Amino acid sequence: MTMKTKTTTTPVRRALLIASVAALMGGCNGSDSKDTPTEPDNMAFSAPPSDCLWxxxxxxxxxxxxxxxxxxxxIYWSAAYTLPEEGAYISLEADFPYSRYMSFNSYRADTTPAQVxxxxxIVPNEGSxxxxxxxxxxxxxxxxxxxxxxxxDANDPNQPGEPNTLNDATSSVGEQAVIIYRNYVPNNGTDRTGNVGLPRVTLHLADGSTLQGDEACAALSVGTERLSIPLVPATTYEALRANFEPARETPAFRATYGIPFIFQCDFxxxxxxxxPRNTAFYANVDNQYLYSFLNQRHGxxxxxxxxIPEVPATxxxxxxxxxxxxxxxxxxxxEFYSQAVKExxxxxxxxxxxxGFYTIVTSLPENRPENANANCGVGYLPWPDQGDGFSIVDGKADDPDAAFLIMRHMLPATDFEQTVxxxxxxxxxxxxxxxxxxxATYMKRSEFEALGCEPYTSLSYGQL
Structure with a gap:
């Protein structure tokens, strides 16, 4: 691939950093070694390994x-738990993953994000x-x-922020808290956790005592079921879909302000x-989104x-x-209704x-143009299997021609202004x-194939 990345490390600084890493890593070398965390003698975990929270x-x-x-x-993992008493809290201990990004988000009961x-x-432990x-x-x-x-509530002015602290958006004992741990783009050759496992839990009780691992999870009444997302009522969606086609003949990309506005605007x-910007569905505070409704009936x-803005290569x-x-x-x-991702x-x-531009084609797999491949400078996304995924509701039929495209921007630099x-x-x-x-524009498969390899030469951004 031919992505640009911003380079901020000077040759002198890089040389010093490489020298310091060599001293710290001892005989550690090669791609397998650098992707596999070691356990220094003075850095033992205080909490035992346990994935019971996640x-x-x-x-x-x-x-x-x-x-x-x-x-x-x-990759995402959720944790749903209830603190057993006033004054209790939890701590999580882990190694930073070998990946592009990680975060913890807390959520309100309506699935809107509270804090990230x-x-x-995150301030690392001493010596890390x-x-x-x-x-x-x-x-x-x-x-x-x-x-x-x-x-x-992290937004409560009477509750000052503390380093390495996340507020879980609960207000009373017995109220369930929900947090989500995210790990984006683990390094090649690592597992889904970025080769560090999942964070280990310790429950701190009001009297100063602690519980860890399975004991902590039992005391926290940890949920073992996946999170649930409230779907738009099927009768509402069916009526809106029947009366108004959300996909325009010239696809429109809009910033997300929440499902109510999508129905008002697109349906x-x-x-x-x-x-107001009020994205629910357990969204990530660090992301903002563009979306576009598409339909194969247009082409x-x-x-x-x-x-694509400059990104760190990892x-x-x-x-x-x-x-x-x-x-x-x-x-x-x-799929818009089922909320499933295809690719x-x-x-x-x-x-x-x-x-300087990308070219991406999306279609049903059987309609994929022969020149929609990396050798011709074209990325490819297959159409979702169930269209809008309405058949997730018993007795309802999918619109197999429909699709819902989402573009993400995460953590823009302060001096990058052209962001969602x-x-x-x-x-x-x-x-x-x-x-x-x-x-974006709709085309017939034959029209796109007629552009030959490197079809972007005939598809100026300004003319779309």
Missing amino acids: VGPYVRENEGFNFAYPDSGA LTDRE INPFVDGAVRTEPSRRYQITIKPG QGNCANNP DVVVIRGK LDGQDFFEQGELRYWSMCQN CLFDEQVTINPD QNTSVAGDEASVMGEYLPK
Whole structure:
């Protein structure tokens, strides 16, 4: 692939860092070694290994866990628990994963995010480093951290923020808390946890005593079922779908302001509003989203062009972390009603054409053009299997021609302005994002194939 990445580490600084890593790592070398964490004698875990807190992984390959529009470049685990008494709290201990990004989000009962504790904000244990800080050594094996999760609202002015602390959005004993742990783009050659396992839990009781592992999970009444997402009532969706086609002949990419506005704008044609941004479905605070409804009835294939901001390259276990304009970018094909993901392409998987833009085609697999491949500079996303996924409700039929495309922007740099995060009014996407806003057009398969290899030469972004 031909992605650009921003380089901030000078040759002198890099040489010093390499020398220090060599001294710390001793005889550790090669891709297998740098992707496998070691256990220094003075860095033993205080909590025993136990995954009893976590449910998942939420990935498309795990039957029953593909919902809430997951990104196939990421892995998710949820924890639902109830603190047993006033004054109790939990702590989590782990190594930072060998990956692109990790975070902990807490959620309100309506599935909207309450707070996020992002990798770069976490202060590592003494003697460890945080590999997600710009310029950090990603291969450093001493990478331990510990965070605290307490009840309360992070937005409460009477509750001052504390380092390495996440508030779980509960207000009383007996109220269930929900947190989600995310791990994006584990290094090649590592497992889904980035070769560090899942965070280990300790329950701290009001009298100062602690419980760990399975004992802690029992006292916390940890839920063992996957999270549930409230679906739009089937009768409501069926009526809206029958009366208004949300997919436009020229695909529209809109910033997400929540499901109510999607129904108002895309299913009723009233987009003249200034809605609050209130994305639910256990969204990630660090992401903002564009979406577009598509329908095969407008054409065999959809051709999408746009620009990807500079991102840090991490997939191949690069030695240093170098923050770009954005931490992560992806485009995903989804079923709108079932919330299942079919497939995503994330930044390091996308070829950038010589004109600086990507070209992505999406279609039913049987309609895939022969020139929709990486050798011709084209990324490919297959159409979702069940269209809009309405058959998740007994007795309801899918619209097999429908699809729901989602694009993510994660953690933009403060000086990168053309990001979804800076949209604020419905309809301002083009003026804010410029060439980073995707443009799309429908074509017949034969029309796209007639463009030959390197079809982007005939598909100027400005003409879409």
